[in-house]
Amino acid sequence: GDSVTQMEGPVTLSEEAFLTINCTYTATGYPSLFWYVQYPGEGLQLLLKATKADDKGSNKGFEATYRKETTSFHLEKGSVQVSDSAVYFCALKTGFQKLVFGTGTRLLVSP
Amino acid sequence: SAVISQKPSRDICQRGTSLTIQCQVDSQVTMMFWYRQQPGQSLTLIATANQGSEATYESGFVIDKFPISRPNLTFSTLTVSNMSPEDSSIYLCSVPTGGVNGELFFGEGSRLTVL
Numbered sequence A: 001g002d003s004v005t006q007m008e009g010p011v012t013l014s015e016e017a018f019l020t021i022n023c024t025y026t027a028t029g030y031p032s033l034f035w036y037v038q039y040p041g042e043g044l045q046l047l048l049k050a051t052k053a054d055d056k057g058s059n060k061g062f063e064a065t066y067r068k069e070t071t072s073f074h075l076e077k078g079s080v081q082v083s084d085s086a087v088y089f090c091a092l093k094t095g096f097q098k099l100v101f102g103t104g105t106r107l108l109v110s111p
Numbered sequence B: 001s002a003v004i005s006q007k008p009s010r011d012i013c014q015r016g017t018s019l020t021i022q023c024q025v026d027s028q029v030t031m032m033f034w035y036r037q038q039p040g041q042s043l044t045l046i047a048t049a050n051q052g053s054e055a056t057y058e059s060g061f062v063i064d065k066f067p068i069s070r071p072n073l074t075f076s077t078l079t080v081s082n083m084s085p086e087d088s089s090i091y092l093c094s095v096p097t098g099g100v101n102g103e104l105f106f107g108e109g110s111r112l113t114v115l
Helices: none
Strands: A003-006 A011-014 A019-021 A023-026 A032-038 A044-050 A056-059 A062-065 A075-077 A086-093 A099-101 A105-110 B004-007 B010-013 B019-025 B031-037 B043-050 B068-072 B075-080 B089-096 B104-106 B110-114
Touching (some): A003 A086, A003 A099, A011 A019, A019 A105, A023 A032, A023 A086, A044 A062, A044 B104, B004 B089, B019 B031, B043 B075, B075 B089
Parallel strands (some): A011 A105
Antiparallel strands (some): A003 A023, A019 A075, A044 A056, A056 A062, A062 A075, A086 A099, B004 B019, B089 B110
16 A cells, blocks of 8 residues: 655754754655644644655745656755754555654754 | 634533534635544544535544534535544534645644543
8 A cells, every 4th residue: 555654763964054854764655755844832833845756845945846757856954953853754655645654853943 | 825713612511421623714615525533643534524414424533433424515514423532522614715726724723632
């Protein structure tokens, strides 16, 4: 079945450091790919998405490129802030509208 | 986009009791999804609720434990029955938007603690 694999956390960085959170997927067909973020004590929010190969999703300085050849959708940010501390979930969606989530990666950014 | 309201936002429950979670959406939607997020874990789909038909449950989830109602296109309920401490989780309602490539919007979740 469809699945998403994320790097284990926590990822601990200093402010202004470069961030990469790896995400790879297994899916039949051509899924849409998503990154969701869950800030402490809050609900799940969409961060960015990409719907076809080579698409780049971006939002709030975060980027991720849909790489069909490597079945990856790694999340990157050039300079993280303390306010980026959260749990990040990679997810895929097939034509059945259901989201399949990765296990989540906790990011901790210190001043 | 969609605005999703869930009630209760949190509750503490006794073992063996049941609790019903409500999900209200500000627009009409055909499909609604119920997810569970156990402590420190990812989200797992419990079931898909379509208006006018029985909910479709994922492997490992059964109707007797998680009965779902979907009386109209803006509302759904999930009941967690005969609760045990293992049911302590955040339960989230979500709806799709934007067609086949659109994202899911999530409610803020209902955090249940079972003692």
